[in-house]
Amino acid sequence: MAWYDNAVFYHIYPLGLCGCAHENDGQAVPGAFNKLNAWAEHAADIGCTAIYIGPLFESGSHGYDTIDYRLVDRRLGTNAEFKDFVARCHARxxxxxxxxxxxHxxxxxxxxxxxxxxxxNARYKDWFCDVxxxxNNEYNDGFSYGNWxxxxxxVKLNQRNPEVQNYHYDTIRFWVDEFDIxxxxxxxxxxxxxxxxxxLRRLANEVKPEFWLMGEVIHGDYSRWANPEMLHSVTNYELHKGLWSGHNDHNYFEIAHTMRRLQGLCHDTRxxxxxxxxxxERLPNKLRNREHIRHIAILVYTLWGIPSIYYGSEFGIEGKKEWGSDWPLRPCLELSDFRDAETTNPVTSVYAALGRLKAELPELTDGEVKELQLTTQCYAFARVLDGKACVVVLNNGDSPAQLEFQLPVEASSAKDLLADTVGAQPVLTSMEWGRMKVQLPSNYATILQLEK
Known part of the structure; x- marks a missing residue:
């Protein structure tokens, strides 16, 4: 199995986390990479086996207006510091x-x-689209051009230009040779x-074994991008939308239907x-009931795919766009403010527990997904592998619920794998004639390990 198939990602937006100036003033934040390394260590502590850090390279403002692809943004530090950061991550x-x-x-x-x-007469005029x-434009350049x-x-690049393609390919080679990404x-x-x-896929196969390509895609048939000839994976925005709206609308059919549709399109692609x-915007600002953060964390870790955490979300922090700005979603945070979170914060506690379970139980990664029960209020499915099964049970309703379904494997009892998390509630289970009953409290979810 490739490393990315069983990875848990921790996503860091470094310019925000380190409190960098919103416009590039050329001034580095002292100790930025020491701070980033501390957060990567924290990510390891809660079971994250991979770091997605970016944007990282020299830009004029938010990081996506790149000026130099081969220079770490000077607001963060130097190429040597990033190289050391990667080495430290690899050592963990x-x-x-x-x-x-x-x-662009x-x-x-x-x-x-x-x-x-x-x-x-510009040497590089053909590097850009629709010049x-x-x-003219608002900058009074005396010409217009394609953009994003x-x-x-x-400024949109012409990716069909072989020079542009080779420039990007050489950039990737540089990143691998210089930083070992x-x-x-x-x-x-x-x-x-x-x-x-x-x-890019042909290059990925050359530069490093199991070099992973994941694309930001919002809508559409994800298999157009994620397939053996192109990218290994794409962002699952379709499920992202269903996760919060399915809870706000008390409609687990939306989540279950999304997973069935995507499996039909993408098959085994994670x-x-x-x-x-x-x-x-972060979950606390989108959910009508913040108790459902627990449900969504469990779903991200147990549905078919590659789970990730965006920095700070494991602490349940808020983040809402203001006046069209994304910066409130990308805050400067200090780990010291969350020192005891794992033992006091229900959100942090469940994320840490999920990280441990993901590492210990291969069925949560490779197990077949078997839907067991589905109503607007309740959802149960199993991850089944080699005769073993974990069953995810969720209740989004404001009253307790009883679930009843056929056992996916032979079992005589069930262990609540999240019983020790902060804020955990008792879950009653019984089994008879190959069927299982689960009594769930209101607005509650957990994972049950079936035992013979």
Whole structure:
């Protein structure tokens, strides 16, 4: 099995976590990589075996307006410090992936500066899309160009240009040779050229064994991007939406239907599962009942896919967009503020327990998913492997519920694997004639290990 198939990711947005200036002033935050290393250690403590850190390279503002792909953002530190960070992660057994922002660049990128200076005679004018020297823009460049999302701050690259392709391929080679990274999260993969991504996959197979490519894709048939010729995985935004709205609407059919649909499209491909990230508001700001954070954490770890935590979410912190800004989703945090969280905070406690279970029980990674019961209020499914099974039981209703279903394997009793977490409640189980009954408290969820 490739390392990424049983990984648990910890997602760090470093410019936010380290409290960097929102506009690049060239000033490094003292000790930024020491802080990032401490958070990576914390991630290991709660069972995260891989770090997704990004954006990381020199940019003008939020990190996705890249200026220099081969220079760590000077607000964070130096290339040598990042190299040491990766080595420390590897020593703990953690893999490291970074953002590959290959669709667009910032206006201070060298090739765009050449375009501004030399216009029709620019050496790099064909590196960019839809350049129109009869147009103009809000920067008064005297020409217009393609961009990402309507933002001229983000200049769209022409990925069909072989020079652009080779520049990106050489960048990846540099990242592997210089930093020893283990994979890339491709920003805006849903608008990347498909042939370019095929080239990335061929390169990934060359630069390092099991080098992982994961793409940011919002909508559509995920198998168009995640397949043997292109990317290994993509972000599962479809499930992300179902996780919170399915609880707000007391509708587990939405979550179950999403998983069935995606399995039909993607088969055994493991999609990247998340409850929140640097672009979406955090669960406490989206859920009508914050008790359901527990349910969603359990689902992220037990449904088919690759689970992840966005930094701070294991502490149940809030994060809401304000005045169109994403910075409130990317806060500066201090680990010292959460020192005793695992023994006092129900959210932290359940994440830590899930990390341990993921490491100990192969059925939670490789087990077949078997749906056992589904109503608007209750959901039960099993992960079954080699005659062993863990059963996930969830109740999103405001009253206690009884679930009853056929046992997925032979068993005579069940052990509540989350009984020792902070805020855990008693769950009653009984078995007879191959069937199981589970009494669940209101707004409660857990994982039961079946025993013979």
């Amino acid at each position: 057994g953690q893999k490291v992936i970074v953002d590959g922002v290959f669709n 660049v910032g206006r201070d990128f060298f090739a765009f500066q050449d375009l501004k200076a030399n216009r029709e 129109n020297f009869w147009g 999302g309507g933002f001229n701050l983000l 283990d994979g890339i999260r491709l920003d805006a993969a849903d608008v990347l050229d498909f042939d370019f991504m095929r080239g 999609l990247y599962l998340f409850s929140d990230n640097h672009d979406v």
